[in-house]
Amino acid sequence: MITDFRFRGASPLKKIFIVLMLSIMVFYVILIIYPLFNMVISSFKTNREILTTPFALPGELDFKNYRIVWVDKGFDRYFLNSFLVTSVSMAFVILFGSMGAYGVSRYKYRGNILVYMLFLSGIMLPLKAAIIPLFLIIKKLNLTDTHMSVILIFMAMGLPSTVFILSGFMKAIPFELEYAARIDGCNDFQIYRRVVMPMTTPAIALVTIYNAVPIWNDFFFPLVFLQSNKLKTLPVGLSTFFGQHSTNWSLLFTGLSLAILPMLILYLFMSSYFIKGMTAGAVK
C-alpha cells in the first residue's frame, strides 16, 4: 500500500511520527501485560510481600494458594457451573438460532419480514432493563435458583444476533443445491441438516464465539437468579469470594489468576478466531 507506515524510505518527519506512534502502542502493550504479570506473581506472594515489595518477584513458586482457591474455595465448582451453563445455552442458541435463520432466509412467504424483525428486536432491546419482569417470569415458572433460569435468559440473549448473522450466510447458499437434494428425496429438515448446516459451519464458529464469551463472562443474570453457592458461575463466585476475603490479597490475586488465565491461554491458541468472532456483529 502506498501510505504504508514502513520506516525504511520514509521522510524524516514521517519517521518521527512512526516512532511516536510506536511508543504509544508499546506503552499500551505494557499497560496490558504488566498488570496481568503482576497479578500472577502476586498470587505466589504473601500479603506482606505484596504490600511492601509490590514489584519484586516471588521468593518461590508455591502453588498452595491455587490449591486453596481451587479446592477449598470452590472454584472447581464455579468453573464446572460456568462450563455447564455456557455450553447448554450455546447448544440451544445454535440449534434454535440456525433453525430460525433457516426459516426466515430459505422460504418466501408473507410474514417473512415480520418473523425476522421479531427475532431482531432483541438486538435493540437491552435485556438488563427487563430484569424485573424477567424476575417475575422466572418466579412464575418456578425456576428461581436453578441453572435453567440463566440458561433460558442466555438463550434469549444469544438468539437475535445468531439469527441475524446466520440468515445472512444462509441467504447466500445457492438454491440449486436444495432442489437437487429435494429430487433425491430429502425433506426440509434433512435439507437444513445435511445441505445448509454443513455449508454454514464457518459462520457457526463465528456465532459461537460471539455469544459464548459474553455468556461465560455474564455477571448480572447469575447474580440475580443464582443464590445457592453450589450453583454460582465463575463471575458471581469470584464476587462472593472477594466479599469473603477482602483483606487477603494473596488469595484474591490467586482467584483472579484462576478466573483470567484460562481465557488468556485459550486466546493464545485461537486468537484469530476470537478476534473474528467477537467483532462479528460489528464487522460486515
Added chain:
Amino acid sequence: MNQKQLRQGAWITLFVTPGLIIVGVFILLPLFMSLYNSLFAWNQLLPIKFVGFANFKKLFTGYPYQVRFFNALGNNGKWFLTTMLLQNSLGLLFGYLLSRGIAGNRVFRRIFFIPVLFSIVAVGFLWSLYLKPSGLVNNFLEVINLGAFKHAWLGEEFFATPTLIMVNIWRWVGFPSLVFLAAIDGVPEECLEAAYLDGTGEWKLFWKVIFPLIIPAITIISVLTVIGSLNVFEQVYTMTGLDGAPNYSTDTIGTLFYRTAFGSVDAGSPEIGIGSAIGVIIYFLTFAVSLVSIHYTRSKEVQL
C-alpha cells in the same frame, strides 16, 4: 391454499417456533410487562392499584429518587462522552496505524484484544486492588517520584468515576481498534491511490477519503457505546459498590435500577413500580439515542 403451501407452512412453523417462543417470552413479553408494571403502585411483588404516570413523576420530582436519578444519569452521560472521546478516538488511531502495516502490527492487534475477552467482573476486581491507596498504582507513582500525585483513586469523589471509565477503556479499546481496522482494510485501494496520485497528503487522505468511507463502522461503534454506557453496572458493582460510593459519585442508572428493584434506595424497600419506570426509561433512551446516532451518521455517509 394447496397442499404444497400447507406443508411449507408447517415446515416454516417448525423451524421458527422454538426461537420465537424464547424471544417472545424473555425479550418481548418483558418489554410490555415493564411498560404495564410501571403504571401501577406495588406492594412487594403484587400490583395494588393503577396510578398512571405517578411512578415516573416520583422518579423525576420526588425525594430521594429525583436526586439519585439525575445524578446517575449524569454519570452515564460522563461514561458516554469520555468513552466516545478517548476510547473511540484512540481505537480509530490504533485501527488506522494497524491497517497501514506499522511495524509489529500483527503482534499489536493480538495483544490489544486480550482484555476484551476478560469478564468486567475480573477486570474490575483486579484494578480495584491495584487502585487501593496502598495498591500498585500509588506504589508506582512513588517509585517514579510522582508521590505527590498519589490518590485514593476510588475513594475520592472527584476521581472515582473517571477512574472507573479509564479501567473500562483499558479493557475495551482493542474492540473499536479492530473494528476500525477491518473497516479501513475494506476501503478500496483504488480510492487511496487516486487521491494519493492527486498529491493528497496523509492527513487529508485520512479525513477526506478514509473517514467518510468508514462511517458505517463509526455508526456501529457509536451505537454500541451508547448501549454500553447505559448498561454500566458491573464496573461500579465491583470497584465502588452497589451504592456508587463515595457518596453516590459513581452511581449509574444500572446500579440505581438494581437497588430500586431488589435492594433499597436510601434504606427504602424494593419498589417494583419505580424500578419498572427506570427500566422503561432505559429502553427508551437506548432506542432513541441509537436511532439518532444512526440517522446522524447516515446523513454523513458517502456512497462509492
